[in-house]
Amino acid sequence: MGSLTKADLAENLVDSIGxxxxxxxxxxxxxxxxxxxxxxxxxQVKLSGxxxxxxxxxxxxxxxxxxxxxEIPITARTVVTFRPGQKLKSKVEDYxxx
Amino acid sequence: xxxxxxxxxxIDQQSHLPVKDVELAIKSMLDHMSASLANGERIEIRxxxxxxxxxxxxxxxxxxxxxxSVELSAKYVPHFKPGKELRELVxxxxxxxxxxx
Numbered sequence: 104m105g106s107l108t109k110a111d112l113a114e115n116l117v118d119s120i121g122x123x124x125x126x127x128x129x130x131x132x133x134x135x136x137x138x139x140x141x142x143x144x145x146x147q148v149k150l151s152g153x154x155x156x157x158x159x160x161x162x163x164x165x166x167x168x169x170x171x172x173x174e175i176p177i178t179a180r181t182v183v184t185f186r187p188g189q190k191l192k193s194k195v196e197d198y199x200x201x
Numbered sequence: 202x203x204x205x206x207x208x209x210x211x212i213d214q215q216s217h218l219p220v221k222d223v224e225l226a227i228k229s230m231l232d233h234m235s236a237s238l239a240n241g242e243r244i245e246i247r248x249x250x251x252x253x254x255x256x257x258x259x260x261x262x263x264x265x266x267x268x269x270s271v272e273l274s275a276k277y278v279p280h281f282k283p284g285k286e287l288r289e290l291v292x293x294x295x296x297x298x299x300x301x302x
Contacts, residue, residue: 127226150207
């Protein structure tokens with residue numbers, strides 16, 4: 104099965120709401136741009152029913168090069184995490200592969 | 202930022218669109234994404250990241266109040282992996298949002 108893309112999301116808005124192709128595409132792009140900008144400014148984004156995107160500071164920790172076994176520290180970094188909301192979790196829970 | 206604040210920003214950006222179309226569009230988008238994941242379909246948003254399902258094996262859990270054992274069946278949980286672009290932008294040492302197009 105193929106993946107759902109921005110193009111698919113936009114096409115759905117054309118079909119379901121009757122937006123023009125351009126408006127649908129701009130809205131989909133705009134949505135992810137706004138979320139991304141907020142995260143870059145280290146501000147969390149809470150999408151009720153879907154989930155929360157959070158920005159977390161990770162401190163340095165020991166790591167290894169899996170190929171050579173050589174020890175190299177994983178430097179401190181800022182990462183994005185996603186915590187799915189209860190509604191999304193329960194929708195997905197029962198998915199079973201055929 | 203909450204969903205309604207996000208919708209407000211998009212209403213300002215797309216000021217030629219009726220407010221209720223923007224509200225409806227964002228809700229439809231999120232429903233569409235949830236439905237895809239519920240069907241086991243991955244979501245791939247270029248420049249942002251991808252969503253997929255991760256399998257959780259069945260296990261014996263405990264009710265933290267009573268200490269009683271409960272059988273938890275296998276399940277799937279939603280997972281988000283930030284894309285390279287988002288990872289790098291969030292990790293810049295001193296973010297100056299105004300420099301980002």
